[in-house]
Amino acid sequence: MERADYERLRWRCIRRALLELDITLTRFLDDGFDKLTEEEKKVFVELADMEDHELWYWLSGKTECDDPRFAPVVAAIRKS
Amino acid sequence: MSIPVLKFDAVIVGAGGAGLRSAIQLSEAGLKTAVLSKVFPTRSHTVAAQGGVAASLGNSEEDHWTWHMYDTVKGSDWLGDQDAIEFMCKKANEVVVELEHYGMPFDRTDNGKIYQRPFGGHMSNFGEKPVRRSCAAADRTGHAMLHAMYQRNVKANTQFFVEWMALDLIRDEEGHVLGVTAMEMETGQVVIFHARATIFATGGAGRIFYSSTNAFINTGDGLGMAARAGIPLEDMEFWQFHPTGVAGAGVLITEGVRGEGGILRNSSKERFMERYAPNAKDLASRDVVSRAMATEIKEGRGCGVNKDYVLLDITHLDPATIMKRLPGIHEIGLQFAGVDCLKEPLPVVPTCHYQMGGIPTHYSGRVVMPQNGDMNAVVPGFYAGGECACASVHGANRLGTNSLLDLLVFGKSAGDSAVEDLKAGKAHRDLPKDAADKSLARIAAIDNRKGGANVHETRLAMQRTMQDHAGVFRFGDMLKQGVEKILEVEKAARQLEIKDKSQAWNTARTEALEMENLIEVAKATMISAEARKESRGAHVRDDAPDTAEFPNGRNDKEWLKHTLFSPVDNSISYKPVNMQPLTVEPVALKTRSY
Numbered sequence: 001m002e003r004a005d006y007e008r009l010r011w012r013c014i015r016r017a018l019l020e021l022d023i024t025l026t027r028f029l030d031d032g033f034d035k036l037t038e039e040e041k042k043v044f045v046e047l048a049d050m051e052d053h054e055l056w057y058w059l060s061g062k063t064e065c066d067d068p069r070f071a072p073v074v075a076a077i078r079k080s
Numbered sequence: 081m082s083i084p085v086l087k088f089d090a091v092i093v094g095a096g097g098a099g100l101r102s103a104i105q106l107s108e109a110g111l112k113t114a115v116l117s118k119v120f121p122t123r124s125h126t127v128a129a130q131g132g133v134a135a136s137l138g139n140s141e142e143d144h145w146t147w148h149m150y151d152t153v154k155g156s157d158w159l160g161d162q163d164a165i166e167f168m169c170k171k172a173n174e175v176v177v178e179l180e181h182y183g184m185p186f187d188r189t190d191n192g193k194i195y196q197r198p199f200g201g202h203m204s205n206f207g208e209k210p211v212r213r214s215c216a217a218a219d220r221t222g223h224a225m226l227h228a229m230y231q232r233n234v235k236a237n238t239q240f241f242v243e244w245m246a247l248d249l250i251r252d253e254e255g256h257v258l259g260v261t262a263m264e265m266e267t268g269q270v271v272i273f274h275a276r277a278t279i280f281a282t283g284g285a286g287r288i289f290y291s292s293t294n295a296f297i298n299t300g301d302g303l304g305m306a307a308r309a310g311i312p313l314e315d316m317e318f319w320q321f322h323p324t325g326v327a328g329a330g331v332l333i334t335e336g337v338r339g340e341g342g343i344l345r346n347s348s349k350e351r352f353m354e355r356y357a358p359n360a361k362d363l364a365s366r367d368v369v370s371r372a373m374a375t376e377i378k379e380g381r382g383c384g385v386n387k388d389y390v391l392l393d394i395t396h397l398d399p400a401t402i403m404k405r406l407p408g409i410h411e412i413g414l415q416f417a418g419v420d421c422l423k424e425p426l427p428v429v430p431t432c433h434y435q436m437g438g439i440p441t442h443y444s445g446r447v448v449m450p451q452n453g454d455m456n457a458v459v460p461g462f463y464a465g466g467e468c469a470c471a472s473v474h475g476a477n478r479l480g481t482n483s484l485l486d487l488l489v490f491g492k493s494a495g496d497s498a499v500e501d502l503k504a505g506k507a508h509r510d511l512p513k514d515a516a517d518k519s520l521a522r523i524a525a526i527d528n529r530k531g532g533a534n535v536h537e538t539r540l541a542m543q544r545t546m547q548d549h550a551g552v553f554r555f556g557d558m559l560k561q562g563v564e565k566i567l568e569v570e571k572a573a574r575q576l577e578i579k580d581k582s583q584a585w586n587t588a589r590t591e592a593l594e595m596e597n598l599i600e601v602a603k604a605t606m607i608s609a610e611a612r613k614e615s616r617g618a619h620v621r622d623d624a625p626d627t628a629e630f631p632n633g634r635n636d637k638e639w640l641k642h643t644l645f646s647p648v649d650n651s652i653s654y655k656p657v658n659m660q661p662l663t664v665e666p667v668a669l670k671t672r673s674y
Contacts, residue, residue, distance in 0.1 A: 008585050012119075015119050016123060070643040
């Protein structure tokens with residue numbers, strides 16, 4: 001990923017509407033993001049563009065992520 | 081250096097509830113309006129507001145704005161200005177109905193009216209019994225509100241500048257505000273937004289504390305810019321805290337946990353609430369619990385390496401009950417404390433939630449400051465609304481659901497006042513030649529400094545100082561030390577260094593610029609808190625105890641007045657509270673008890 005693209009993604013992860021997402025996504029960027037495949041990184045970019053409540057429901061397990069494309073990345077974030 | 085200049089009738093900084101509400105007034109009046117935001121508008125922190133918006137619609141039972149006004153004055157511990165409070169409570173129905181017309185999906189009653197639910201502190205008939213006054217959209221009121229207002233703005237042709245950070249207020253020699261400088265994050269380009277009206281709606285600054293429920297975005301940018309432009313900050317000692325946030329994270333743990341039998345313990349596993357509240361114990365009021373927690377920590381009975389939190393223990397409860405009655409708590413423990421709360425206690429600490437003070441405004445949304453003997457002289461061209469502003473309606477403490485009402489009413493009134501002033505024909509005033517110089521110099525200093533202070537470490541030092549010395553329960557000696565410490569931190573914050581020198585998407589630089597705003601707020605808070613020698617609302621001092629002469633430690637003879645912190649010389653002055661409502665009798669002073 002190009003530096004500017006990564007930094008844009010970083011900003012969109014560390015400045016969310018919900019504190020829960022600030023913490024969770026910042027932690028994942030620091031510890032888990034590099035371990036994703038290139039394809040999974042693209043999925044993560046899409047996840048980061050989601051509305052805060054929907055994304056937090058997936059990441060907190062309040063609702064199950066039933067989209068097979070997103071599910072592995074959601075699981076990786078939940079584990080981080 | 082030649083800096084691009086973009087000319088607008090109005091520039092609004094912040095695209096949360098207050099900014100979007102202001103923008104609707106301006107754009108629908110046909111004025112060319114720019115809204116600057118660090119994030120996409122529907123990702124502003126207003127999204128996190130769940131409780132609802134207060135309005136005495138009386139849809140479920142009899143209600144009246146004068147009852148709402150009484151509750152708000154009482155909640156403010158009589159520090160709120162009664163003209164502003166009357167204005168807000170009277171306008172509530174109008175702004176809620178407008179929002180409904182914008183498409184806000186409020187919960188409904190069976191007969192199609194807006195459903196209303198009760199909320200703490202909102203009572204009928206001047207404090208008699210709880211009343212259903214809060215209008216909500218499930219648990220996403222703030223989120224739904226932003227979407228409705230954003231769409232309305234798109235329709236009205238408001239121009240959004242997303243992922244832009246405002247840097248400094250531009251004022252000319254006569255003190256008129258002429259716009260802001262701002263940086264486009266994608267390119268690092270600095271631009272002047274030259275405007276006839278400048279409206280700040282930048283939200284709160286809860287990130288000054290180590291433990292805060294506020295999202296990372298709440299860095300007090302508007303307050304920092306106002307302070308750098310010589311505008312005082314009002315009542316900054318008043319911050320609302322929740323007793324139980326996850327230590328180190330700030331994520332709230334519902335008070336329902338104690339309701340279900342959760343027990344607070346100190347480092348020796350003692351159930352310390354038995355000493356502070358022998359009858360109610362862990363179910364004592366929020367204030368009593370927060371105070372007890374702060375005292376345990378101050379006296380060295382906190383837990384962990386830094387002895388800076390206590391424990392909330394639910395391991396004695398049936399796991400099935402926890403999972404059923406307290407959904408989410410198990411997950412919060414795992415994700416934010418690394419603790420399985422079925423087996424180990426949760427680390428908790430009183431956590432900052434809301435800023436009552438801010439940029440001083442009249443209820444019309446116009447910013448005011450002392451000038452030539454007038455304590456409330458208007459700063460021409462400058463308006464503010466929402467959490468960054470201090471009208472002051474929340475005074476020393478805020479009622480739940482009054483924050484969303486504040487941003488709707490004062491967002492709208494700031495917009496209306498700007499429209500009124502602009503329609504009166506005010507032309508663009510000439511920009512000073514050095515309009516962008518201070519901003520450019522600040523950026524250049526951060527970019528080029530070698531051997532300076534690390535942003536993360538400086539922020540942490542500030543947050544720890546604020547938490548330890550100006551937290552939920554305050555001690556005279558700690559406040560005095562706190563002033564010295566925060567002035568030390570300020571020195572570091574004036575010497576920040578970053579490693580990344582890129583122009584495009586330099587988040588390190590943006591965070592350094594945010595830090596320069598945070599420190600202004602932290603300093604104003606500490607110095608204002610040290611100076612106020614009474615307890616009132618959310619400002620509670622150990623050395624201003626509850627006595628017969630001063631119930632709850634409140635001393636109206638000496639301290640029924642607003643604090644004004646001057647950033648120019650770190651000095652404090654005071655101005656009277658406006659006890660005279662617009663049309664009704666004043667709410668007379670009495671002891672605040674629930």
